[in-house]
Amino acid sequence: MTTTATELLTVRDLRVDFAGARGRGTVTAVRGVDLTLRRGETLGIVGESGSGKSVTALSVLGLLPGTAAVHGSVTLDGRELIGLPPGELTRIRGRRIAMVFQDPLSAFTPVYRIGDQIAEAVRAHQKTDKTAARRRAAELLDLVGIPDPQRALDSFPHEFSGGMRQRAMIAMAVANEPDILLADEPTTALDVTIQAQVLDVLRTAQRETGAALVLVSHDLGVIAQMADRVAVMYAGRVVETAPVDELFGAPRHPYTLGLIGAVPRLDRDGGPLVPIPGNPPALVDLPPGCPFAPRCPLAGDDCRTAEPPLTGSDGHQAACLRADRLAAERPAPADVYPVPPLPPAARPVDRSRLPQVLRVTGLAKTFPVLKGTVVKRKVGEVYAVDGVHLDIRRGETLGLVGESGSGKSTTLFEILGLTAPEAGRIELLGQDTAALSREAVHRLRAQLQIVFQDPMASLDPRLPIGDIIAEPLQAQRAPRERIAALIPELLTKVGLEPAHAARYPHEFSGGQRQRVSIARALAVSPQLLVLDEPVSALDVSIQAGVLNLLQELKATLDLSYLFVSHDLSVIRHLADRVSVMYLGRTVEQGPVAEVFTTARHPYTRALLSAVPLPDPAAERGRTRILLPGDPPSPTSRPVGCAFRTRCPLYATLGGEQRSRCEQQAPALDTAAEHGAACHWGGE
Amino acid sequence: MAGDAPRSRGRLVLARLLASPGVVIGGGIVVLLFLLAFVGPYLTHWKYTDIDYTALRQPPSAQHWFGTAGLGQDVYAQTLRGLQKSLIIGLLVALLSTCLAGLVGACAGYFGGWTDRLLIFFVDLMLVFPSFLIITIVSPRLKNSGWLAFVVLLAAFNWMITARVVRSMTISLKEREFVRAARFMGVRPLRIIWRHILPNCASYLIVDATIAVGAAVMNETMLSYFGFGVQPPDVSLGTLIADGTDSAPTYPWMFYFAAGLLVLFVLAVNLVGDGLRDALDPTAAAGRRPSRRTLRALRRRAAATAAVGSRGTPPALDAEGTA
Ligand SMILES: Nc1ncnc2c1ncn2[C@@H]1O[C@H](COP(=O)(O)OP(=O)(O)OP(=O)(O)O)[C@@H](O)[C@H]1O
Ligand code: SF4
């Protein structure tokens, strides 16, 4: 490849070693990465956790800690950056290359006002006086769409919501019109509607400044939406790089192919996903040969001798010996990877005849807002949940969707508490929780089990997993022999080995830990499994395996799931019915296929349009509904429709129709198959 | 509750304990010390009460193995007698105070509300009371009830700070998801404390207990000044050390045998404590430590099975690399 004038940043054979702690081997986090960034383009770097994406990005900026040894070459406009004295690097950072981090809170100093921090960034590289810098800061905040920039200048970072902080961070990054914007997972911590806003802001910022953008993400959808070219990383190397359409249309590396098959998609239903077996390798003492070989279905003996180089023509390169074959045959992911057969889905029956498992009507829960350190006074209330309706029949999966703060977890904990709710009614298996004796509660617990989001935090690190799985059985006083017999059975059921019972949680990978959690939940043969974001802490290739397992278990054990997730694609994939929450209220419910194709509530429509599809062609053809602003604070109870402040439909209504939204809270028709809480949502 | 105690965890911890060289050595030393303390006295005809007027402050010899003290007492007999007392006092006091601290702290932290307020009030009360004042008041009454009452008393003034620390640890553990998960599964509170809270405080409790062993031996000396506990002519390591300190430069045998044994004892307990802590903490490298060779072999095997195309996730072999 020859260096052309348009090449802005080139990375050649970048290697980063971290000195091993306490006698452990050296971790080679990045093992020979080549990247090229042209002026004005967007390069997406995608890969799973630990694949070296962040380390690559940070080493370009010289931001790695002292334990890192960086080799290779990084040139900016022909100037070598590796080995530059820190002072010179600082001048380049911010001026020519600016960074947007995943967690914007850590990038702002909490004790200084946002305006002062942005102005300082301006003055660090430009000779301007204070008032001019401040004016520029206000302009920048306006550019990234922060309402009322003058007031925002005087706010402190903690007064901003996550999305606002990320915008402010972008404003600071573009303050000096850099040539390169480096964004490391800029939207991972954000909700989809906020993510859509921030991605939009990134695009605007890029257009206004003409900067090239390096976007690091694990989300194939975000990459498909934003990138011009993509580099896929695995085990510290780039394994494939291509223009975005080619990469998604005709991947030449089995890993890329597997990733594409592993993501559930919003525009398709059901069916098994393609899990990539195994786990990414540890980056210590890698065996020779292709690092993907232990997980690759196409691996042969020739793959295990030497690591294949990144080769290919016309800008599409892959590090695989079978790249040509993949390029010629263009197989679908499921042709290459073994896909587990799923038991056929239950035949559709009239759901009103199925026995009711969970029924929640009009659930409400408020938390007091306390003030004062010595004597706590109640100064207000948070309406965390204010009108939630759920309905689950035997064998059904209900997906509960909502952004963070919409009251999903509170709803779950209210149900799991098995006590009388503050308002409304919870019926589990036909029993009203308000009228249960202590003994009955204890017995009901066996019918209701939970799988938490973070599999590490929800397993006691000091118990071997055999004991962890036995716990609910012991709580229900199962005889010891039965427990001993059940544990190997349960482990096999979730795809682990009986011999694993004596291991501790930390000896497992994330996906395996989540399987342990599932085994524990299944131990007492519950009827309803509550799954609180069970796959959001996992990488896509691992997530696919867990989702397949959940589908299989549901079919074989006739379970019902209450599946909470912020990821609509996962819900679409797994759920039969969906219930959408906004600000503590159920705003729409209905069968998945219907809600996802013909949503009735404006919020659901916006939510669905905000989810990026892992398909660049489809992405370009979509119209996105961007919601303005953030959800309002739940400390006040709005009169009329709670969604009014952000509702795009409301904005188009005439005066008379508007006044209905303002005065009357729309009700959800809980009896209907598909209902929405909107006055004008259409039928 | 002990009936269906975690059988497999117990067995795993035991295996890890026995695999730890620290525990084996430390435990061995403690056993030897007990042997010495209880069998050793029969090896000489001197009793700790005997007085040899012909040998005052004599250095070690064939007659008196550890030499003699100011009144002609045999230091060997005295030291072993002291060792008997101090071994039992040290271990029992540490065990008792740690258990009490763990229980009170965990209950206060876990149950919160009124339980917490009452227990913490009691703890604070114990902290501000001048303990020796209480001891002087109660000691005449307990004088005849023997060493057990004495152990209880020592433990009773030694647990409060630990309990406060355990309480605050419990409050943060209580919010962790695994404790929540257990609650939602219907596990009863005391069982949650026993199975989840206390093991996760274990590192702290064990370190604290090993320190308490040495402290108990020395505290007992102080109590003797109040005419309580070990009274002459009876001795303990504490009283021997206290009496011998002044003569250490001139008559080293009167000090160093007792002091040396105490140091050895505390050291051994520390070794056992470290081993126990590592055995209870599965992430600790010690006790687990599969050799590099087995790891490599496992890795090869996994690579082989994956290549054959066997599905499902292979066992996590990268624990070392990613942990
Ligand atoms: N400061 C450090 N010291 C030692 N090892 C490190 C350090 N930073 C990163 N690593 C290691 O480098 C490897 C790659 O890490 P990196 O953060 O680049 O992954 P990533 O692809 O960004 O993953 P994620 O999606 O989780 O952000 C990992 O194995 C990680 O443990
Ligand atoms: S080189 Fe071999 S093992 Fe590696 S990805 Fe290609 S086919 Fe698979």
Ligand code: SF4
């Ligand atoms: S009721 Fe009015 S404000 Fe509420 S969602 Fe419908 S159109 Fe929007």
Ligand SMILES: [Mg+2]
């Ligand atoms: Mg990262």
